[in-house]
Amino acid sequence: MTIPTPPPGPEPLRETIARHGLDARKALGQHFLLDPGITARIAGLAGDLAGQNVVEVGPGPGGLTRALLDSEAGRVVAVEVDTRAVAIITELASRAGGRLEVIEADAMRLDLTTLCPAPRQVIANLPYNVGTPLLVGWLRQAAAWTRLTLMFQQEVAERICAAPGSAHYGRLGVLAQWTCRCGVLMHIPPGAFSPPPKVHSAVVGLIPHAHQPDAALFRAMEQVTAAAFGQRRKMLRGALKPLGGESLLAEAGIDGSRRAETLDIAEFDRLARLHMRRAAA
Structure with a gap:
């Protein structure tokens, strides 16, 4: 089927979606954000983008991509797994004067730090089904990023930023706050999306700390938090028994x-460093 030639300037996103026959697919976790006011605000939440290279994961029909191109970002790299959406973003790239590169690939299988030089950021409305594993992968490389500005389901956003002792505090919050300064920057209702999801969404800002753990220490923290929160109802002496239990504590x-939810980030850091040293001995 021949796709009609796009108009010379930007057209409304709904028209672009209709022209390409791009329906949101549940298997890909797709919910398209079409309001240009909201996408512009998300781009603005990332701070001053002058001289920054931006990686966007899952651009879909390109609403946020347009906002990023309207910013002062030096270059935007869009990573999209859906061939139908790639056609739309490629169309957008043809009018972007070389500032937009499109990569058709699964972001879960890519090292995004290789796609553009520093200073670099990730700004993305993440597919709901892969948002958490993507974030954990980027936290392992936190030193490589200036900032991460990411949209998640609201529940995931709350877990990332949760304080010790709160209902949402868990492994994800420890890993995120251990490596970054985190905060919920914006709440977005279901009606802002097409199709509307069943849950609210939120944008989280993560700014990496100046000093980051090396790979061995990060692995140790992953092991400690997996054990500690894997059996939340257990006391730590039982939950951490495979790692040394009472002796380690x-x-x-x-x-x-x-119990795990009562420990603050500094206490988890102590446990991870001791576990790493013991494992290396």
Whole structure:
């Protein structure tokens, strides 16, 4: 089927979607954000983009991509797995004067730091079904990013930013706050999307700390938090038994009768460093 030639300037996103026959697919976690006011605000939440290279994951029909191109970003790299959406973003790239590169690939299989030089950011409305694993992968490389501005389901956003002792505090929050300064920047209702999801969404800003753990320490933290939160109802002496249990906790100065959700980031850091040293001994 021949796709009609696009008009010379930007057309409304709904018309672009209709022209390409781009229906949102549940299997890809797609919910398209069409309001240019909202996409412009998300781009603005990323701070001053002058001289920054931006990676966008899952651009879909390109609403946020348009906003990024309207910003001062030096270059935008759009990573999209859906061939139908790639055609739309490629069309947009043809009018972007070389500032937009389109890569058809699964972001889960890519090292995004290889796509553009520093300083670099990720700004994305992430597909709901892969948002969390993508974030954890980027946290492993937090030193490579100036900032991450990401949209998630609201529940995931709350987990990322949750304080110790709160209902949403868990492994994801520890990893995120250990490596970054985190905050919920914006809430977005279901009606802003096409089709509307069943849940609210939120934009989270993550600014990496100046000092980052090396790969061995990050692995140790992943192991400690997986064990600690894997059995939330257990006291730490039981949950951490495979990693040393009482002995590890005593060396860290932490009461073994406590539960994982009561530990702050500094206490998890102590446990991870001790576990790493023990594993290397």
